[in-house]
Amino acid sequence: MNILAVGAHPDDVETMCAGTLAKYASLGHKVFIATATNGDIGSATLPMEEIGRIRKQEAANSAAIIGAEYICLDYHDEMFFEEPRKTRLDFINLVRHCKADVIFTHYPEDYNPDHELTGKIINDIAVMIPIAKLETEEPPYDVIPSIWYFEPSCSMRFVPTDYVDITDFYDTKMKMLNCMESQRAWMADNYASMRGDEDRFFDTIRITSEFRGMQAQCKYAEGFVRALDGMRTRMTERVLP
Ligand SMILES: [Zn+2]
Numbered sequence: 001m002n003i004l005a006v007g008a009h010p011d012d013v014e015t016m017c018a019g020t021l022a023k024y025a026s027l028g029h030k031v032f033i034a035t036a037t038n039g040d041i042g043s044a045t046l047p048m049e050e051i052g053r054i055r056k057q058e059a060a061n062s063a064a065i066i067g068a069e070y071i072c073l074d075y076h077d078e079m080f081f082e083e084p085r086k087t088r089l090d091f092i093n094l095v096r097h098c099k100a101d102v103i104f105t106h107y108p109e110d111y112n113p114d115h116e117l118t119g120k121i122i123n124d125i126a127v128m129i130p131i132a133k134l135e136t137e138e139p140p141y142d143v144i145p146s147i148w149y150f151e152p153s154c155s156m157r158f159v160p161t162d163y164v165d166i167t168d169f170y171d172t173k174m175k176m177l178n179c180m181e182s183q184r185a186w187m188a189d190n191y192a193s194m195r196g197d198e199d200r201f202f203d204t205i206r207i208t209s210e211f212r213g214m215q216a217q218c219k220y221a222e223g224f225v226r227a228l229d230g231m232r233t234r235m236t237e238r239v240l241p
Contacts, residue, residue, distance in 0.1 A: 003031045003101070003103075004031075004094075006105045008112065009036075011180045014033075016150035017150045021033070023169050036121075038076070039052060065175055080117055088125050089134070091121050096129060096140060103145045104149075107151065109156070115152065166209065173209075187200075
C-alpha cells in the first residue's frame, strides 16, 4: 500500500504518527510525509525564508530515516487559508502524486487553525481523487483513500478507535523527532507546559506513547480515530499495521 501522512507543519506528523509510519515502512509499504505549510514563523530570530528552508530540510531528514518521501505544499505558517479551487487542487494533486491508499491527518478539533484546516481539506477531497474532470498535473487513480486522524495537540477530547503497537519503532520515532532541532528551543519558549526545558517536548511524546500503550496493552502505542466515511471507503478493510 501507499501511505501518506499530511500535517500542517514540519514536526506534526512526526509527533503523532511517526511510529506507525516507521512500522509501515518496515513492512515494505511506500510512505510519504507531507506538510501544508513550510513552518516559516517557527523562529524568534531567523528570517521567515530561512526558518522555512531549515524546517523543510529537517522534515526531509526525518522522512529519510524511514525511506519516506517528503513533500511541502509551501503555504505560509499560521496564514494557511483555503483559496477557491487552488487549495483543493493542490491537495488532490498531492494525494494523486502519492497514489495514497491510506492517509493520516489532523483531527477536526485542535488548538491550531492550520491543523484543523489541513484535516478538513483532506477529508473534503478524498472522494474527488478518482474524478478525471478535476484536472491536476498528476493523473487520477481509482482509489478513495481511507482516512485516519492522529491525536490533536495535548490529546484534548480525543478517544482513539484504533491503536498501533509502536514498541519496536519508538526509538525510530524519537530519532525522527530529533531531526526537528530548530523547534526544541521554540517550543520551550512558546508553550507553558514546556517553558524553559527543551527536553520537555520529548517527555510529552513519551507520556502520550506510554498512555496509549497502557490502553492498548503494549509498551508504546499511537492512537487513531477512523474518519466516518462509509459512503466512500470499505469500512471492513483492516489497513493499520
Ligand atoms: Zn503544527
